[in-house]
Amino acid sequence: DSGVTQTPKHLITATGQRVTLRCSPRSGDLSVYWYQQSLDQGLQFLIQYYNGEERAKGNILERFSAQQFPDLHSELNLSSLELGDSALYFCASSGTAENEKLFFGSGTQLSVL
Amino acid sequence: EDQVTQSPEALRLQEGESSSLNCSYTVSGLRGLFWYRQDPGKGPEFLFTLYSAGEEKEKERLKATLTKKESFLHITAPKPEDSATYLCAVQASNDMRFGAGTRLTVKP
Numbered sequence: 001d002s003g004v005t006q007t008p009k010h011l012i013t014a015t016g017q018r019v020t021l022r023c024s025p026r027s028g029d030l031s032v033y034w035y036q037q038s039l040d041q042g043l044q045f046l047i048q049y050y051n052g053e054e055r056a057k058g059n060i061l062e063r064f065s066a067q068q069f070p071d072l073h074s075e076l077n078l079s080s081l082e083l084g085d086s087a088l089y090f091c092a093s094s095g096t097a098e099n100e101k102l103f104f105g106s107g108t109q110l111s112v113l
Numbered sequence: 114e115d116q117v118t119q120s121p122e123a124l125r126l127q128e129g130e131s132s133s134l135n136c137s138y139t140v141s142g143l144r145g146l147f148w149y150r151q152d153p154g155k156g157p158e159f160l161f162t163l164y165s166a167g168e169e170k171e172k173e174r175l176k177a178t179l180t181k182k183e184s185f186l187h188i189t190a191p192k193p194e195d196s197a198t199y200l201c202a203v204q205a206s207n208d209m210r211f212g213a214g215t216r217l218t219v220k221p
Contacts, residue, residue: 002156033209043157043200043211090156100146102209103132104156 004028006105014113018079021108025072025093031055032074033094033102034066037093038087049074081112115205117138119212123193126219129190134215137183145204146184148177150197151214157200160186191219 003026013019016059025032034046036059045058049068063081068074078085088109092102117208120135138146149157161170163179170177176187176193186199198214 002158004156035211041180042213045208052142056206058208092156101159101162102157103159104130105155105157 002103002105004091004093004103004105005113006089006108008108009106010109012111012113013081015081015083017081017112018077019081019110021076021078021091021096021110023074023076023091023093025074025091025103026103029093029095029103030072031064031094031096032072033092034060034074035090035092036087037090037107041087043090046076057068078110083112086110086112115203115210117201117203117210117212118201119201119215121215122213123216126188126191126217128192128219128221131163131187131189131191133188134199134217135183136186136212138201138203139182140203140205140210142205143203146179146202147202147209148175148184148186149200149202149211151200152197157180160199188217191217193221195219213221 005024007022030051033048036044046060048056066076073091090107092104094100118137147168148160151157161177166181178185196219198216200214201212203208
């Protein structure tokens with residue numbers, strides 16, 4: 001168990017809908033990262049937060065947004081969903097702003113029908 | 114642009130048959146190279162961090178090495194439980210960029 005909790009584990013929704021994925025980092029970790037993993041794209045970095053502030057942004061679509069709350073949990077919001085957004089979404093945490101080893105959650109499997 | 118390329122995409126070994134996985138990278142100012150193991154349906158699990166050329170790390174049947182352009186993950190006498198996808202990641206700027214992975218299958 002990595003100590004990173006992601007909910008829900010599975011999410012099935014329709015095109016055009018909006019969903020929210022939730023992540024609780026390991027106790028004491030200040031950094032949260034979001035990754036998207038699909039069969040043809042591998043693990044793609046979306047965004048990083050450190051202690052509530054956005055730290056780095058990767059290949060995140062404008063339809064996607066994220067935030068980190070004062071209690072350090074994070075949410076990834078996906079809107080106007082398309083079939084191509086179906087993927088496994090991972091959250092990871094680390095202790096400092098600098099990229100150290102990441103501890104990954106078990107992911108949220110999103111299926112857009 | 115920073116790039117991470119892993120080869121081969123898939124590798125099938127017999128139990129006890131040693132081999133190596135490759136991770137080549139082109140980044141500006143490498144701050145760290147990481148190896149992770151990922152089992153199906155699970156999140157990646159950290160294995161090693163390498164920071165400078167010439168560095169080596171070992172853990173059980175795995176040994177990771179680093180040069181200025183690539184890293185190798187050597188697997189000695191693998192067992193079926195070593196079957197997984199092995200991911201390489203590089204840290205250069207503020208993000209951690211992952212390769213596509215090598216899917217390893219070890220047959221008994």
